[in-house]
Amino acid sequence: MLKTLRVGALALTISLGVVAAAAITGPGAQAAAAAGPTVNIDNFVFGPEAITVPVGTTVTWVNRDDIPHTVVANDKSFKSKVMDTDERFSFTFTKPGEFGYFCSLHPHMVGKVIVKAA
Numbered sequence: 001m002l003k004t005l006r007v008g009a010l011a012l013t014i015s016l017g018v019v020a021a022a023a024i025t026g027p028g029a030q031a032a033a034a035a036g037p038t039v040n041i042d043n044f045v046f047g048p049e050a051i052t053v054p055v056g057t058t059v060t061w062v063n064r065d066d067i068p069h070t071v072v073a074n075d076k077s078f079k080s081k082v083m084d085t086d087e088r089f090s091f092t093f094t095k096p097g098e099f100g101y102f103c104s105l106h107p108h109m110v111g112k113v114i115v116k117a118a
């Protein structure tokens with residue numbers, strides 16, 4: 001079940017990528033995602049491990065490692081695909097709270113996003 005969902009999400013991501021590539025895209029999409037804070041994944045560590053942001057913030061994770069990683073919320077509210085080197089994943093936090101997350105490939109890798117009410 002979970003695997004089916006994941007394959008579906010991957011296929012969707014790929015189709016979206018094809019659509020995006022077909023359009024005339026400048027750095028617009030990347031720039032929008034880069035406007036919020038970035039969490040770098042480097043040497044099997046999320047840095048910073050914990051960040052505090054206001055509601056509505058888009059956080060972007062970037063894989064700076066030369067091996068793949070993922071970003072998965074403990075409560076499954078967000079989940080990246082497998083990110084290869086320099087690939088990124090963004091998620092916009094619309095609710096206050098503490099959102100712990102981990103790398104599903106290396107579950108000892110954990111981080112946290114603390115979202116404060118605006």
Ligand SMILES: [Cu+2]
Nearest residue numbers: 069103105106
């Ligand atoms: Cu990992």
